[in-house]
Amino acid sequence: MAEEIIEQEQEQVAQHFSLPDTNNEEGGEHSFLGASFGKSMMWLFLLSDAFTFTGLLLGYGAIRVKSEWWPDPNLVFNSMPFLHGKDVPLGFVTIMTTILILSSVFIVRAVQEGHRMNRKGVAIWLIWGIIGGLAFLGCQAWEWSHLIHSGMRPFYNVYYAGADGQTLKLAAAEIANHPASPGPSMFAGSFFGITGFHGLHVTIGVILNTVALIQTLLGTYHKRGHYEMVEKFGLYWHFVDLVWVFVFLFFYLI
Amino acid sequence: MEAEAQYRSQVKAVWRATIIIGIVTVFEVSLALSHFFFFYEHPKLVINVFMTLATLLKAFYIIAEFMHLQYEKRTLIITLGLPLVFLTWLIVVMLVEGKFAFSLLH
Amino acid sequence: MTTDTIPGQFSMAHTAHHHKQTFLTKYIFSTDHKTIAKQFLLTGMFWAMVGGLFSVLFRIQLAWPDATFPLLETLFGHWFEGGRLSTEAYYGLVTMHGTIMVFFVLTAGMSGTYSNFLIPLQIGARDMASPMVNAISYWLFFIASVVMLASLFLPTGMASAGWTIYPPLSVLPQASPGSGMGMSLWLCSMVFFIASQIMGGLNYISTVLNLRTKGMTMFRMPLTVWALFFTAIIGLLSFPVLFASVVLLIFDRGLHTSFYLSDLYVGGQALSYSGGNPILFQHLFWFLGHPEVYIAVMPAMGIVSEILSVNSRKPVFGYHMMVYSLLGIVVMSILVWAHHMFVSGMNPFLGSVFMLFSMLIAVPSSIKVFNWLTTIWRGNIQMTPAALFCLGFVSMFISGGLTGIWMGNATIDIQIHDTYFIIAHFHLVMGVAAFFGMFAGVYHWFPKFYGRFMNETLGYVHFIITFVGAYLIFWPMHYLGMSGVPRRYYSFHEFRAFAEYDNMNILITTASIVVFFTQFIFVINFFWSIYKGRKMKTMNPWEANSLEWTTPINVNDIHGNWPGDLPTVYRWSYDFSKFEDEERDFIPQTEPLSQREIELGNNH
Numbered sequence: 008m009a010e011e012i013i014e015q016e017q018e019q020v021a022q023h024f025s026l027p028d029t030n031n032e033e034g035g036e037h038s039f040l041g042a043s044f045g046k047s048m049m050w051l052f053l054l055s056d057a058f059t060f061t062g063l064l065l066g067y068g069a070i071r072v073k074s075e076w077w078p079d080p081n082l083v084f085n086s087m088p089f090l091h092g093k094d095v096p097l098g099f100v101t102i103m104t105t106i107l108i109l110s111s112v113f114i115v116r117a118v119q120e121g122h123r124m125n126r127k128g129v130a131i132w133l134i135w136g137i138i139g140g141l142a143f144l145g146c147q148a149w150e151w152s153h154l155i156h157s158g159m160r161p162f163y164n165v166y167y168a169g170a171d172g173q174t175l176k177l178a179a180a181e182i183a184n185h186p187a188s189p190g191p192s193m194f195a196g197s198f199f200g201i202t203g204f205h206g207l208h209v210t211i212g213v214i215l216n217t218v219a220l221i222q223t224l225l226g227t228y229h230k231r232g233h234y235e236m237v238e239k240f241g242l243y244w245h246f247v248d249l250v251w252v253f254v255f256l257f258f259y260l261i
Numbered sequence: 262m263e264a265e266a267q268y269r270s271q272v273k274a275v276w277r278a279t280i281i282i283g284i285v286t287v288f289e290v291s292l293a294l295s296h297f298f299f300f301y302e303h304p305k306l307v308i309n310v311f312m313t314l315a316t317l318l319k320a321f322y323i324i325a326e327f328m329h330l331q332y333e334k335r336t337l338i339i340t341l342g343l344p345l346v347f348l349t350w351l352i353v354v355m356l357v358e359g360k361f362a363f364s365l366l367h
Numbered sequence: 368m369t370t371d372t373i374p375g376q377f378s379m380a381h382t383a384h385h386h387k388q389t390f391l392t393k394y395i396f397s398t399d400h401k402t403i404a405k406q407f408l409l410t411g412m413f414w415a416m417v418g419g420l421f422s423v424l425f426r427i428q429l430a431w432p433d434a435t436f437p438l439l440e441t442l443f444g445h446w447f448e449g450g451r452l453s454t455e456a457y458y459g460l461v462t463m464h465g466t467i468m469v470f471f472v473l474t475a476g477m478s479g480t481y482s483n484f485l486i487p488l489q490i491g492a493r494d495m496a497s498p499m500v501n502a503i504s505y506w507l508f509f510i511a512s513v514v515m516l517a518s519l520f521l522p523t524g525m526a527s528a529g530w531t532i533y534p535p536l537s538v539l540p541q542a543s544p545g546s547g548m549g550m551s552l553w554l555c556s557m558v559f560f561i562a563s564q565i566m567g568g569l570n571y572i573s574t575v576l577n578l579r580t581k582g583m584t585m586f587r588m589p590l591t592v593w594a595l596f597f598t599a600i601i602g603l604l605s606f607p608v609l610f611a612s613v614v615l616l617i618f619d620r621g622l623h624t625s626f627y628l629s630d631l632y633v634g635g636q637a638l639s640y641s642g643g644n645p646i647l648f649q650h651l652f653w654f655l656g657h658p659e660v661y662i663a664v665m666p667a668m669g670i671v672s673e674i675l676s677v678n679s680r681k682p683v684f685g686y687h688m689m690v691y692s693l694l695g696i697v698v699m700s701i702l703v704w705a706h707h708m709f710v711s712g713m714n715p716f717l718g719s720v721f722m723l724f725s726m727l728i729a730v731p732s733s734i735k736v737f738n739w740l741t742t743i744w745r746g747n748i749q750m751t752p753a754a755l756f757c758l759g760f761v762s763m764f765i766s767g768g769l770t771g772i773w774m775g776n777a778t779i780d781i782q783i784h785d786t787y788f789i790i791a792h793f794h795l796v797m798g799v800a801a802f803f804g805m806f807a808g809v810y811h812w813f814p815k816f817y818g819r820f821m822n823e824t825l826g827y828v829h830f831i832i833t834f835v836g837a838y839l840i841f842w843p844m845h846y847l848g849m850s851g852v853p854r855r856y857y858s859f860h861e862f863r864a865f866a867e868y869d870n871m872n873i874l875i876t877t878a879s880i881v882v883f884f885t886q887f888i889f890v891i892n893f894f895w896s897i898y899k900g901r902k903m904k905t906m907n908p909w910e911a912n913s914l915e916w917t918t919p920i921n922v923n924d925i926h927g928n929w930p931g932d933l934p935t936v937y938r939w940s941y942d943f944s945k946f947e948d949e950e951r952d953f954i955p956q957t958e959p960l961s962q963r964e965i966e967l968g969n970n971h
Contacts (some may be wrong), residue, residue, distance in 0.1 A: 039585075041334025044496040044573040051569050054341055055607040061348050062611025062651050065355040066626050069647045072359030075367060081297040096297060101290050105283070112279045115327050119271055123264075162623035162639060193642040196624030204614065245327045249320055256316040260293045261309050344604050347701045351608075354705065354717060355650060361714035362644050 049239045053246045060250050063204060064257060067197040078166035078194050079174040080259050088149055100259045103146045104251065107209075110139020111248040114216065114241045121234025126223060129234060133220040136244065140213040147206050151199070158182045161199045164190035198258055205247070205254055212247045215240040278326035282319050289315045398498035403505050404484035405816065408809070410512060411476020412890065415802075418467035421460040423876075423883045428452040430876030432858040445522075455544050457857050458527035462545070463519065465530025466553070470560055471515070473663035473801050475508050478564075478602070481666050481808055482571045482595045488815070488915035489592050491580025491934050493927040496573045500566050507563035511556045518552035526553035529855065531652060534627035534645050538619045541633060551620070554613055561610045564602050571599035580914070582936035586690070587956070589913045589940045590683060593690050594669025597697045598662050604701060605658040612651035619643075649711055653704035661700040664764075664797045665693065667804020668735060671757040673940075674811050675739055677911045678754035679746025680952050682941035685738045692738075695731035703728060709777045710784045718777050725775035732768055736761065747944070747952075751909075752826030756807035759834045760800050766838075767796025770845065785855070788848025791841045799837045806833075806889065813893075814908050818920045819900030825892040829885060836882035843871045912955045913940040 040047045071077055081096040088099070113136040120128030158165040158179055165177040167190035177189050188195075219240045228234045289312050296308050325331040330338060394402060424443070427436070428451075435450030446456035483501065487494055495501045518525045527545030528536035532553070540547040575596045579588070588596075615626040619640075627648045628640035676683040683689060705713060705721040739761050748754065770792040773779050783789065806829075813821045852865055859865040907916040914936070918929045934957045942954040946963070 039576040040337040040340060042337060044577040047337070047576065048497070048500075048569045048573045050337065050341060051572055051603060052565070054344060055565055055569075055603045058344075058348065058604060058607035059611045059614075061351065062608040062654075063615065065352060066611065066615050066647055066651065068352075069355045069359035069362075069644060069650075070626065070642060072356055073362040073366070073644055074642055075363075079297070081293065096294060097290055101286065104286060108279070108282055108286070111323070111327055112275060115275050115329075116272070118329075119268065119275070123268060161618065162625070187637075187639060188641070191642050192639075193625055196618065196622070196626065200615070200618045200622070200624055200626075242328055245323055248327070249323045252316055252319050252323065256289070256312060260289055260312050261305070347604060350702055351650075351654060355647070357714055357717055358646060358650060359644070361717075362646065365712075 043235065045235060045239055046242075049242050053242060056246065057250075060205075060253075063201050064253060067193075067201060067257065070193050070197065074191050074193070076168045076172060076191065078164070078190055080261075082174045082176075083154075083166055084150075084259055086153060097259060099146070099150065100255065103143055103150075104255050106139055106146065107143045107248050107251050110136050110143065111245050113139060114237075114244045118234070118238045118241045121228070121237045124229065124234070126226065126229050129228075129237060130220060130223050133216055133223060133237070137213055137216050137220060140209060140216065140244075144206065144209055144213070147202065147209075151202075154195075154198075159195045159199075161196045162192050163188045164192050164195040166190045166194065202254060202258070205250055208247045208250065212240075212244045215243060275326060278322045282322050285315050285319050396502065398494075398502045400483045400487050400495050400498065400501060401816075403501055404480050406505050407476060407479030407483060407508070408816075410509065411472050411480060412893075414467050414471040414476065414512065416886070416890070418464050418472060419883050419886060421464040421467070423880055424452065425457055425460045425464070426876040426879045428457055428857070430873045432860060454857050455524045455527060458529075458543070458855075459525040459545050459549070461855060462527050462529050462532075462553075463515075463525055466515070466526075468798065469530060469659060469663065470557075471508075471512065473797070473805075474564065474602075474659065475560070477663060477666050477801060477805055478571075478595065478598050479505070479508065479567060480805075481591065481670065482567065482599065484812065484816070485589075485591050485915065486571055486574050486595055487578070488918070488928060489589050489913050489940075490575060490578065490583050491914050491929070491936065492574060492578035493929070493933070495570050496578055497570055500570050504563045504567040504570065507559050507566065511559035511563060514552050514556035514559065518549050518556070521548050521552070523547055523549060525549040531649075531656065532616070533652075534616065534619065534648050535631060537616060538628055539631075539633070539638075540620075554617055554620075557613055558610070561606045561613070564606050568599040568603040568606075571595060572603065575599075580933045580936060583914075583956075586687070587936055587939045589669075590672040590686070590689055590693075591666075591669040593693055594665045594672070597693050598665045601658045601665070601697055601700060602662050605655040605662075608651055609655035612648055612655075615651070616648065646708070646711055646713055649708050650705065650713075653707045654701070657704040657707065658700045660793070660797045661696055663801045664804070665696065667760060667801045667807075668693070670804045670808045670811075671739060671760045672735075672742070673913070674753050674757045674807050675742050675761075676941050676943065677811075677909050678749045678751055678757070679743045680749070680943045681742055681746040682943055683738070684741040684744075685734075686939065686941060688734055689738055692731035692734040695734075696728065699724060699728040699731065706775055706777075706780070709780045715777075722775060722777045726772070729768070729772055729775075732764075736765055736768070749909075751810065752821070752823060752830055753807045753811035755827070755830045755834075756803045756810065759830065760803040760807065762834075763795050763800040763803060763837065767792055767794070767800060771796060782851075783848050785853055786848035787844040787852050787854055790854050791844035791848060794841050794844075795837075799841070803833075806830075809893070811909065812915075813896065813900075814903045815915055815920065817897050817900070818903050819896055820903065820908070821896040821900060822892050825888050829888045829892070832885040832888075833882055836878045836885065839878035840875050840882065843875055847871060907955075910951075910953050911940075912938075912942055912953050914956055917955065917957055 040050075042050065084100050085094050085096045086099065087093060087095045113132050117129045117132035117136060120132060158177065165182065166174050167177060169175045177185065219237050222228055222236065223234070228236060292308050292312055292315075296303075296305055300308075330341070397403065397406075424439070424446075427439075433451075436447065437450045439447040439452075440450045446453060446460075452460075483495070486492075524543075524545040526532070526537075526549040527543050528550065532550070536542045536546060537550055538546075540550075575588075575592060579585075615624075618624045619626050619628060623639065625640035625643035627645050628638070628643045629645070630641050631638045672683050672689060703721055703724040705717060706725040709718050709722075739757075743758075770788070774783070774789060774792055809816075810821055810826055813819070847868055850865075850868070852859065852868060859868075906919065909916075914934055917934055936956045937959045938954065938956055940956050944952045945954060
């Protein structure tokens with residue numbers, strides 16, 4: 008008797024959890040958005056996250072438009088690791104951008120292999136994607152520490168306006184004599200704040216991709232019959248890439 | 262075999278998008294650098310507009326190709342696209358406000 | 368791509384039947400949408416009592432600014448040092464009243480309760496799209512609640528920069544005692560709250576889009592579902608921007624960036640901030656803040672449409688127009704935020720654009736009002752407490768909405784900005800009105816919640832006193848505001864001109880005390896009826912058409928609605944009094960079209 012009830016419950020639970028395509032006219036493939044609810048939830052989440060990042064970037068934009076003078080990014084972001092003292096404007100950040108875009112491509116490849124149920128292919132491309140993410144984070148860490156070493160803080164900017172509006176840099180030894188920020192402090196504040204917030208997203212993305220990799224290697228998705236989880240995490244990862252494209256434009260190019 | 266052909270064409274499409282994004286990035290950076298090295302005395306406005314357009318192009322390829330949106334159902338595209346109207350309005354308002362604050366200060 | 372199973376939930380299906388339901392899994396860490404709805408409702412009720420109590424406390428100060436109340440010192444300690452409300456506590460209480468009522472009661476308590484409860488039941492789904500995300504959404508709200516509650520007991524005082532937390536008050540810890548730890552906890556709580564709302568919203572939207580039962584097309588959904596769906600959309604698009612503004616505020620507080628602060632002098636000393644813009648915060652805040660008003664009131668609109676139709680035994684008038692006007696409100700609500708900022712120093716040209724948009728929002732709102740009135744017109748009105756509260760909602764919405772047209776005009780707004788006029792306006796239109804919608808919903812769906820009815824007599828008493836009391840509180844405030852009495856002032860001692868309004872303030876405070884204690888009638892009624900209320904005899908006590916009345920309350924104690932197959936839907940949910948010669952004046956959604964209807968041509 009008890010077993011029967013359990014069986015019944017099992018059946019009901021199973022029915023409950025296989026809902027979208029069995030009981031719903033508009034569930035599954037025929038749904039309004041043409042995507043399973045997991046994927047549509049991820050899309051909608053990214054939409055809302057896009058609003059968050061727009062809010063942040065607009066905070067930066069409104070302040071930048073309001074300011075009289077802004078340091079020239081070509082003179083601020085001009086150093087490269089291993090090329091000490093050499094002047095390479097925008098060199099390093101272009102490498103960072105390339106790394107992140109390539110890592111995004113690798114994840115696309117993982118998703119495509121997922122559609123063919125090619126477990127090994129998914130794993131390999133995921134590993135490449137994760138390496139790309141970690142490399143990007145490493146680059147960002149190097150860039151941050153370089154700026155911090157030269158005296159930049161979220162509330163302190165060593166790049167100030169010369170007499171003709173050219174960008175000058177306060178020497179490290181002089182910093183002690185200038186308690187107030189010599190240049191517009193929001194240049195540093197918005198840079199650290201927004202690239203930091205983006206970096207947090209990258210970190211989360213790397214963690215998600217690692218979870219996907221572990222589950223791929225364990226065969227969880229293979230048993231499930233589809234690699235939709237890789238696709239969902241992938242969407243998130245591309246979104247991180249998408250945000251970076253705009254951060255790159257607004258902080259480094261313009 | 263049809264699935265295999267489809268797979269190949271998708272892979273090709275992704276690498277094609279990658280190359281386009283790469284070229285656009287190089288274009289952007291060279292625009293910025295050309296201003297820095299050759300036209301430093303001139304206002305940057307025109308170059309900024311071109312770089313913004315280039316970034317929007319990159320964003321389009323990331324969303325359409327990497328995020329696979331151009332192959333999704335039209336309703337999803339519309340659902341995600343329409344709210345951007347609100348963002349546009351927010352962007353316009355904030356930039357106008359920033360300019361207005363600038364004009365008050367100077 | 369296949370969608371045979373729902374990723375991430377499969378393991379739950381395996382464990383669900385192994386364990387016997389304990390108290391913890393059934394009532395506390397439940398993933399059942401009905402339980403989560405009750406959790407939201409009870410937490411919301413708790414916060415409503417706290418928020419209401421706070422308003423009574425600062426109203427006492429406004430009515431009797433010089434009197435001392437030793438009893439209140441005994442009860443509330445250092446807030447009432449010497450029996451008189453301290454200035455810090457006054458501003459703290461005002462801030463908390465706003466925060467609690469707007470966010471915790473009218474957003475989480477309202478959407479959380481009704482979206483969770485009604486969406487799956489009214490569209491014919493076993494549960495939410497992702498029950499787990501749903502539970503996490505509640506528990507994030509719970510954490511937010513705990514943090515906010517903890518901030519009330521800080522020795523330095525709670526956040527006191529107003530619920531709008533404008534910088535520099537909210538950024539500078541030295542600005543007021545509450546701007547230190549109190550503000551930090553406020554921001555922390557808000558981060559959890561926003562995460563909770565976004566998770567909830569994602570779930571509501573994808574449930575409505577993906578889990579509708581067979582035959583339930585979008586235009587057969589009850590208006591409640593439409594309203595909750597649109598509410599979730601607004602929340603999903605506007606809460607992230609609040610999140611951005613809170614993050615930037617946290618940067619300003621923690622990292623000393625100056626997003627919101629320009630050059631500032633405090634006590635003759637220049638602060639290190641420079642280059643920021645406080646108006647930036649106001650824009651980002653009101654990008655959420657204005658849609659937030661509609662997040663509060665739109666679920667009430669849906670509930671009212673549904674209950675008025677059921678209780679006047681008539682189809683809702685202009686169903687499609689109701690949906691389109693909701694959509695219009697969604698679009699307009701996100702475009703009009705800066706009408707809160709006409710006097711803040713924003714660009715006056717932009718102000719006029721915002722004024723135009725604000726005026727336009729009156730169009731969908733009045734369409735809705737006309738449709739409610741024409742729904743009850745010549746209807747066979749059943750005067751249940753729920754219906755009374757709905758009528759109260761319509762009344763409040765009209766009274767408050769008309770003054771909205773005044774406030775939306777920049778020229779008038781400059782005169783009455785930040786006076787009691789605006790207090791009267793928004794309390795009527797989105798405060799009391801939304802509460803009325805909430806009460807109506809509780810009275811109407813209580814049988815669905817607990818299988819028993821609430822006591823009707825107590826319901827009538829509750830309605831009459833609250834309705835009359837609400838007008839007594841907020842109607843006089845219009846006069847106060849038009850004569851220029853500013854809001855948020857601790858005392859009007861220094862303003863001899865306002866002395867003539869002392870009696871009016873006493874009237875308002877007395878009414879608010881009476882209304883506050885009347886709410887205990889509702890609370891007692893609620894808890895008493897859970898255990899002792901009249902039992903429900905039939906499954907469909909109000910003879911409504913919608914799907915929630917076709918399933919028993921608990922299905923075998925496991926979560927999931929409808930034993931056996933999900934119902935199939937053949938019509939919209941407003942087929943009331945369709946044929947005069949039939950004995951039954953309603954046709955449930957699950958009933959196939961009759962021969963007669965097919966011949967007449969059925970348009971839903």
